[in-house]
Amino acid sequence: MNDxxxxxxxxxxxxxxxxxxxxxxxxxxxxxxEVRILIGENGAGKSTLxxxxxxxxxxDSGTITFDGNELELDGLTPRKAxxxxxxxxxxxxxxxxxxxxxxxxxxxxxxxxxxxFIDIKGQIREAxxxxxxxxxxxxxxxxIMDLSIAEMQMVEIAKALSFxxxxxxxxxxxxxxxxxxxxxxFSIIANLxxxxxxxxxxxxxxEELFEIGDTCTVLRDGRYIDTRAVKDLTIPELIKMMVGxxxxxSQTHTRSVIEDVVLDVQHLSYRDRVKDVSFTLKKGECxxxxxxxxxxRTEIAKTLIGEYTRASGTVRYHGKEIExxxxxxxxxxxxxxxSEDRKKEGLFLKHSVQMNIAISSxxxxxxxxxxxxxxxxxxxxxSIEQLNIKTPNDQVNAETLSGGNQQKVIIAKWLLTQAQVYxxxxxxxxxxxxxxxxxxxxxxxxxxxxxxxxxxxSEMPEVLRMADRILIMREGCCQAIIENDNLSQEDVLHYAxxxxxxxxxx
Amino acid sequence: xxNEKTSAxxxxxxxxLLKNNGIYIGFFxxxxxxxxxxxxxxxxxxxxxxxxxxxxxxxIAIGLTLVILTGGIELSVGSVxxxxxxxxxxxxxxxxxxxxxxxxxxxxxxxxxxxxxxxxISYGKVPAFIATLGMMSFARGLALFSTGGxxxxxxxxxxxxxxxxxxxxxxxxxxxxxxxxxxxWLYLKRTRGGRYxxxxxxxxxxxxxxxxxxxxxxxxxxxxxxxxxxxxxxLLTARLNYATPTAGNGFEMDAIAAAVIGGTSLxxxxxxxxxxFLGAILIGMLKNGLTLMNVSSYLQQMIIGIxxxxxxxxxxxxxx
Numbered sequence: 084m085n086d087x088x089x090x091x092x093x094x095x096x097x098x099x100x101x102x103x104x105x106x107x108x109x110x111x112x113x114x115x116x117e118v119r120i121l122i123g124e125n126g127a128g129k130s131t132l133x134x135x136x137x138x139x140x141x142x143d144s145g146t147i148t149f150d151g152n153e154l155e156l157d158g159l160t161p162r163k164a165x166x167x168x169x170x171x172x173x174x175x176x177x178x179x180x181x182x183x184x185x186x187x188x189x190x191x192x193x194x195x196x197x198x199x200f201i202d203i204k205g206q207i208r209e210a211x212x213x214x215x216x217x218x219x220x221x222x223x224x225x226x227i228m229d230l231s232i233a234e235m236q237m238v239e240i241a242k243a244l245s246f247x248x249x250x251x252x253x254x255x256x257x258x259x260x261x262x263x264x265x266x267x268x269f270s271i272i273a274n275l276x277x278x279x280x281x282x283x284x285x286x287x288x289x290e291e292l293f294e295i296g297d298t299c300t301v302l303r304d305g306r307y308i309d310t311r312a313v314k315d316l317t318i319p320e321l322i323k324m325m326v327g328x329x330x331x332x333s334q335t336h337t338r339s340v341i342e343d344v345v346l347d348v349q350h351l352s353y354r355d356r357v358k359d360v361s362f363t364l365k366k367g368e369c370x371x372x373x374x375x376x377x378x379x380r381t382e383i384a385k386t387l388i389g390e391y392t393r394a395s396g397t398v399r400y401h402g403k404e405i406e407x408x409x410x411x412x413x414x415x416x417x418x419x420x421x422s423e424d425r426k427k428e429g430l431f432l433k434h435s436v437q438m439n440i441a442i443s444s445x446x447x448x449x450x451x452x453x454x455x456x457x458x459x460x461x462x463x464x465x466s467i468e469q470l471n472i473k474t475p476n477d478q479v480n481a482e483t484l485s486g487g488n489q490q491k492v493i494i495a496k497w498l499l500t501q502a503q504v505y506x507x508x509x510x511x512x513x514x515x516x517x518x519x520x521x522x523x524x525x526x527x528x529x530x531x532x533x534x535x536x537x538x539x540x541s542e543m544p545e546v547l548r549m550a551d552r553i554l555i556m557r558e559g560c561c562q563a564i565i566e567n568d569n570l571s572q573e574d575v576l577h578y579a580x581x582x583x584x585x586x587x588x589x
Numbered sequence: 590x591x592n593e594k595t596s597a598x599x600x601x602x603x604x605x606l607l608k609n610n611g612i613y614i615g616f617f618x619x620x621x622x623x624x625x626x627x628x629x630x631x632x633x634x635x636x637x638x639x640x641x642x643x644x645x646x647x648x649i650a651i652g653l654t655l656v657i658l659t660g661g662i663e664l665s666v667g668s669v670x671x672x673x674x675x676x677x678x679x680x681x682x683x684x685x686x687x688x689x690x691x692x693x694x695x696x697x698x699x700x701x702x703x704x705x706x707x708x709x710i711s712y713g714k715v716p717a718f719i720a721t722l723g724m725m726s727f728a729r730g731l732a733l734f735s736t737g738g739x740x741x742x743x744x745x746x747x748x749x750x751x752x753x754x755x756x757x758x759x760x761x762x763x764x765x766x767x768x769x770x771x772x773x774w775l776y777l778k779r780t781r782g783g784r785y786x787x788x789x790x791x792x793x794x795x796x797x798x799x800x801x802x803x804x805x806x807x808x809x810x811x812x813x814x815x816x817x818x819x820x821x822x823x824l825l826t827a828r829l830n831y832a833t834p835t836a837g838n839g840f841e842m843d844a845i846a847a848a849v850i851g852g853t854s855l856x857x858x859x860x861x862x863x864x865x866f867l868g869a870i871l872i873g874m875l876k877n878g879l880t881l882m883n884v885s886s887y888l889q890q891m892i893i894g895i896x897x898x899x900x901x902x903x904x905x906x907x908x909x
Contacts, residue, residue: 390798414800428798431791433858442788443799445781453779496799 089148090115090281091136091250096145098131105131106142109307111300113250118272118282120296120313124325124543124576128305129285133252136283137171138164150249170243171252176235178227185210185223188242213241216278217271233264240271250281257291269295289318289580303327319573326543326572341366344402345535346418346504348387351396356382358559360396364504369526369536371546371567374556374579380539381423383556384506388413388420400504414443419502421493423509423539425486429493432482436474437463439481439492444499466495470525487518494525505529506537511545523549543572555579611903612852612864615896616871623878630881637760643873644762645828647866649821649840650847651773652703652814654865657848658777659810660790660857661710661717665702665724666818666844670837671732673699673822678741678832681748688747696819702728703815707808725841732834740833744826752827765824766866769817773862776813786810790857846893847872850900871896 093111097104106128113119121129134140136147138159147154149167178187185206194202194209210223219237227235236256243251253272257265272282272295286292292299293313301308301324308324346364351357357379364370372380385391387398389407398405400416407413410420422428431439440463441448448458463477470491474484481492490510497505510526511519526536526549540546546553547570555562555578562578624631649666656663677695680686686694702724709720754761777783785806788796797803821840826832851868853860872893879889 388798409802410797411800411802419800420798422798427792428794431788431795431858434787434791438784438788442784442796442801445784449781453775454781454784456779500800 089113090150092146092148093132093136094146094148096132096135096142096147098135098140098142104305106135106305109145109302109305111307113281113283115249115281116276116279118276118284118295118297120292120299121283121285121302122292122299122321122325123302123308124541127302127325129302130254131305132302133171133254133283133285136164136250137161137169137252165246165248168247168249169252170246170248170250171254172236172239172243172256173254174256176232176239178235178238180228181226183224183226184214184221184230184238187227187238188213188223188245192245209245210241213244214238216244216274217241218267218274231264233260233267236260236268237271240275248280250283251275252283252285254285256284257286257288265291289321292321301325322573322576326576341533345400347399347402349397349399351383351386351398352394353382353386353391354394356559357386360556360561362554362561362564364535364537365551366535367530367533368551369530369538369549371550371553372537372539372556373541373543373546373553373575374562376541378556378579379559380556381508382559384420384508384537384539387506388418390420414500414502417501417503418506419497419500419504420506421490421497421508421510423512425489425493425513426482430481430489433480435478436467436472436481436484436492437477440466440477440495440499443496447499462499463495466499470495470498471521485518487514487522490514490518490522491525494522498529502534504535504537506539508539509541510538511542543575546575547572612850612867612871612900615900615903616867616874619871619874619878623874623881627878627881630878635877635881637763639873639877640766640870641760641762642877643869644766645821645824646840646843646847646872647766647869648769648824649818650844650851650865650869651769651862652810652817653841653844654848654851654853654860654862655773655777655786655810656717656814657845657853657855658786658790658857658860659807660793661807661810662721662845662855663706663717663811663814664721664841665706665728666814666821667837667840667842668725668728668732669699669702669815669818670822670825670840671834672702672728673819674826674832674836675732675735675741675834677748677823677826678744679735681744682741688745692748692751692823695823696816699819699822700812700816703812703818704808706815707811710811711804711807729834736834738834740831742831744830744832748827749830750827752824752830762824762828765820769820770863770866777862782806782809787858790859792858843872844869846897849897852900852904854904855901868900 089112091111091113093109096106096109096111098106109128109132111132121133123129131140135142138161141159142156145156147156149169179190188210189206194205196202207223214221214223214237217237217240219234219241221230221234227238230238240251256268260268272284276282284295296313298310299313299316299321300310301321303325308327343366344363345366348363349361351360360383362370372383374380382391386393387407389409389412398407400418405416407416407418413419426432431442437459441459445454448455448462450458460477466472467474467477472484472488472491472495474488481489484492507526511522514522526538530536538546538549547567550567552564553567553570553575554564555575557579629635649670653663653666673695676698677691680691680694681688706721706724709715710717713720752762756764777786785796785801788799788801789803789807793803822837825836847869848860848865849855849868850871851861851864851866853865875893875896876889879892
């Protein structure tokens with residue numbers, strides 16, 4: 084690629100978070116009028132790299148040259164990056180729902196009269212110009228809440244342009260858009276490209292890449308793999324680059340699954356997030372839900388446990404139909420959920436480890452009609468010992484524990500309820516490598532004792548290591564259920580991104 | 590060098606002590622101040638008096654502590670005090686019911702108000718501030734409506750006896766406090782419902798996903814709050830021997846203050862019911878001592894306002 088044309092050049096970018104090397108020596112460059120796709124698996128470092136460019140994170144080392152000037156790595160803040168002309172359209176939109184389009188565009192840089200009063204007419208006029216550029220035909224005085232998601236996104240783009248952006252980063256912009264809205268977005272991007280903006284587009288939908296991309300950069304495990312022209316690429320090549328490593332065969336397991344069906348789920352639907360999903364779960368089996376983030380895996384779990392109300396479908400548990408109208412009912416039935424967001428949906432951070440362990444089985448820890456503090460203490464201490472939870476005692480607050488030990492506290496909580504079906508949502512997210520192995524061991528001992536596990540995971544090695552069968556989700560539909568038998572990451576990824584479909588659902 | 594270290598160490602130790610025991614130290618300082626500035630303050634009878642005067646707020650503050658522990662708020666207790674007071678008096682004077690029946694029905698009405706609050710908040714998802722603000726107006730209106738705004742005097746002597754009796758020489762109000770606080774402590778520490786109240790206030794989503802029936806247990810907190818407000822209404826009526834629909838005005842603020850000075854976090858999940866009692870006594874002590882020092886009641890309000898904010902400020906420092 085021609086060096087002199089580069090609008091942006093990032094070289095040797097490295098970034099380390101506690102326990103994780105998020106980026107190692109990554110190079111990235113972009114020319115004006117180029118649409119660059121940034122692709123990689125979950126956790127490959129795409130977002131981290133872009134957040135460094137946008138000033139959200141500071142790189143540990145490396146250089147960034149933008150528009151001919153080398154940037155100071157330490158001094159880059161989101162505001163500075165924006166003012167220099169690097170704008171990001173995040174998945175979560177940052178708009179104020181209750182105010183108008185033009186107000187949102189000019190927040191923080193209001194046009195003033197006499198340095199004091201907001202020039203409303205001027206803002207409306209300028210906003211209109213920006214909206215014309217992105218092709219959004221709405222009155223600038225419309226309130227944000229009256230717009231569709233796609234229109235809100237266009238407002239975000241207009242806002243980016245108002246900073247005289249030269250580079251616009253799109254972070255998985257189509258994940259919440261409908262088909263037609265996606266079309267509109269693509270034509271806007273094509274239009275922006277024509278006008279000489281540099282576009283960086285983060286995605287893991289392959290079809291999009293071929294549609295709008297000029298070039299494509301692949302990251303894997305925080306490393307730069309390659310940059311190629313899209314027209315010379317094929318899907319198998321791309322998947323190979325994304326997955327790269329071979330799976331260590333020694334990690335795959337042998338386990339005896341009993342043929343008793345514990346859970347039989349038929350035609351489960353929830354809003355438009357879960358569409359007619361059916362599967363069974365056997366005693367002692369680990370069924371993994373694979374697929375991309377947002378493909379409806381967590382929604383299946385939450386519908387199963389009664390957190391969400393199912394639109395249709397039946398659930399049989401040991402042959403008997405169950406309703407699971409509330410989480411309380413599900414827990415009583417022995418079907419429990421361990422959220423990926425342990426801090427928000429699992430722990431009581433400001434309460435003791437003891438309370439966190441005992442909270443769901445208090446009815447078993449009573450003497451006459453009252454709670455028995457002695458029994459609670461004994462039970463929690465024996466859980467701590469049994470699961471090898473590293474904590475000074477059972478009275479410290481749960482927030483003081485490491486991620487792995489917090490996860491163990493939650494497992495301990497459900498063990499005490501003698502649950503039979505454990506739904507793990509990203510069981511090892513945010514947990515360091517050493518503790519990961521311990522969590523896997525715990526899961527394996529659960530299976531050995533006859534419990535069943537549904538494991539939602541975005542980490543392919545984890546899926547291939549733990550699962551007996553893999554259910555692959557894509558956009559709310561079950562793509563396939565396959566035995567985990569000599570599978571490769573490529574096989575699974577094929578289904579997840581829809582490059583290969585033999586089980587199409589309605 | 591080593592000297593510097595020790596002094597630095599002791600300074601942090603003192604700061605630590607101040608932060609973690611703010612309420613005891615504040616309590617003690619106020620107590621000392623009044624003891625020295627008024628000859629009447631440090632006197633067994635006066636101290637008894639303080640406890641008796643504070644006990645109505647103390648009882649009402651039990652329910653409020655529970656509600657605040659769930660992360661909610663309850664503004665209608667003052668009006669519920671007036672409503673239970675009027676209902677019990679109307680039942681006696683117009684329906685000629687026995688005192689004990691009227692009193693029980695009055696307390697029950699308090700519980701009913703709490704139940705309505707709880708259902709509207711938990712199941713109807715109306716913010717607690719709004720739901721109880723509505724109840725505050727409704728209950729006050731009903732109390733006024735019951736007699737057309739007129740007070741009821743000349744209640745039977747048996748009603749007054751609820752307040753004026755003594756057990757083994759101890760004023761019965763102190764006994765009521767001991768009983769209600771023991772029950773509340775037992776509920777919070779030794780029953781599932783109590784533990785769940787802490788869990789709900791600590792993290793509502795985690796509580797629900799742990800299989801706790803959040804709506805039910807949250808409603809229970811409001812029901813208990815209605816009952817304690819009802820008891821407060823009866824105690825106030827008995828002490829005054831007089832039921833008036835304007836009674837209990839501003840009690841919600843004193844009760845919230847008692848809970849907050851006692852260290853209950855308005856964010857929910859953190860707090861100790863026995864400290865609420867201390868908070869109520871501290872407010873009573875302030876009022877009593879300042880009155881003995883001839884401080885005008887207007888100035889007293891200002892000082893109590895400062896104390897409430899100071900208590901929360903110290904509490905926030907502790908958390909950091």
